[in-house]
Amino acid sequence: MTPVELSRTVLCAVRRAVDVGELRVTVPERAVVTRPRPGGCGDYATNIALQLARPAGQPAPRVAQVLKAHLLGLDGIDDVSVTGPGFLNISLRDADADVAFVRLVDGILRAGVEYGFVPEGGGASGGSDGSVGAVGAVVQLRCFLEVRAVVVADALRRLLRSQGASVGIRCESPVPAAWEQVLGVRVDSSGGASSDGVEIRPVPAPADPLPLGRDAARWALLLPAAHDHPRITEDHLVQRESNPLFRVRYAHARTRALSRNAADLGFSAEPGITEVPRDLVTLLVDHPRVLARAAAHRAPDSLARHLVSVADAVLPFLPSVLPRGEEKPLAAHRARLALAEAAGAVLAGGLSLLGIDAPDHL
Template identity: 60%
Template sequence: MTPVELSRTVLHAVRCAVDDGELKVTVPERVVVTEPGPGGCGDYATTIALQLARPAGQPPLRVAEILLPRLAGADGIRDVVITGPGFLNISVEAPAGLVSGLVREIRDRGAAYGHGDALAGQVIALRVPYEVRAEVVADAVVRIVATQGARGTVEHAEPVNLRPVPAPEDPAPLGPDAAQWALLHPAAHDRPRITADHLAQRESNPLFRVRYAHARIRSVSRNAARLGFTAAPGPLRLGAGDEARRPDIAALDTDTSDVAHPLLTPLADHPRILAAAATHRAPDRLARHLVTVADAVLPFLPRVLPCGEEKPSAAHRARLALAEAAGTVLAGGLSLLGIDAPEHL
């Protein structure tokens, strides 16, 4: 389900609630759906309940509760959760085969996956102060806007139009990769932390998780080659015969279906995130997205290779293809941020 289709579905739910007499409002012409904000969940979120609360004369939470069952029962919607004062967070279903189709697209496009023409033909002049973070952000923005067909330029001139909160101290002692991350991962209005935490080799460090995920994917690919098989997009689950012979392995497949794989949304969202990062001159959006991809792929990697005496199957080749697609997104994103994507870590 696309955002446009989901918007129509939410609008239909509002109309049904009005027709049933549970809401007394004028049905809006359109409903905006966006990615969930902090504290949200699912694939998309909408503030329609907050928008309708005042004209309906009801609290936003009550409006959301009225709309929830009508949305939850709609075709293409897997789950609806209310968060905060009345945000509707929506998880959509993916048609069978969508994962393999997405993996093929990423494999075909490689590092260019996610590139588009949202800013085609534009020349974006970035005027920045003489400050290390502003210059690093501007350099990343130039690379990111190029993915959307624009050409960026950087100059030190007034009036300044790109001024992130300055770094509190020189980030150079962190080394090039950690320094880049420390300056780019926070939003422009947040003060960056120039601390040794960015060098920590542990899960609490987002940069470590992203680079470790890429290195693990490369390691899995090398091990698959040693076992004599390569990646090939296809169904992720074991076949019926394999499940019957190896119920212990089949039990691991509870979250690897083509319909609701946890990697589906972050990989499919990559073009949208990249376009938003370019449009809003916000490399932090890309950095946070890479953390989401890494956190989705890491729990999946132990299921890619055969276990014990198990022979490589089509499902293993498909899982390897999905893992490598995630690696492509991670490597491409890190490159745009000016950070190395390691083969070993």
């Protein structure tokens, strides 16, 4: 962004503040932007707040805070700080970071729920010891006939396969038909003692999880780390924010609803530059590494916690996606929708690896 473009952006923030009644001033024809003085910060600084303070009838620091809030919502602005008697110090968004962000969102949308997956034989397969990297080998999982162990093994098979491994599960005894029907688990072989492969032995479930149904039961068994005791309670069925599973599935359903609403308004997602939550972008960037680590360390719980973090980061962002009132859909709305859809794809893909449904309506 050039100084002339930034000057126009600053004036746009002034107009926004005037339009919503936060400032009662005549919008000036020009806003002076310069490099920060010694001791300043950011890429550019402007004294527009000091210029408007007297006609606005407000202290310059107060005017600067008003303008800061409006500047942070504009494209190209990374950060704004108020210094001294009311100077606005503005940091611009890195152009390289913008390109990387657009590529990230575009890549997720192209991959869909398989974002972070590795083609079979193309990467993270493993040896009989459970190590990742022995390309072409088979990872053999073995477990005792205990419901949590079988569910964890089933989730690990999904995770390892997503990372290019070929996986088999052996159980000491045949799995009850009810476990297969309700929990969606299956094993490849059973019967007889065996010391081959990786033993899956989490802390056993303290109660029968089947009454919770497939999704809540699997979540209850997979969310805690293997050495932690799972809670088999009806809390996992509660449809409110206190339930992490609800937040994850609700966040996904909201992204799908936004896509439907946008279609009704005549626009669709298009990756582009827009103001985004940094924590959400960081989580999306990290998703492939989360899958790889969860597979390598045989820890589906780390994926479950990652999905909760993604949901908690995207939910506050979603109200800004669609146009409001009589506002027309702009490039920024298409870019925000693309980011929301990308987060939804990560949530849906992660839930599928845990064997949990990601409904479009909730």
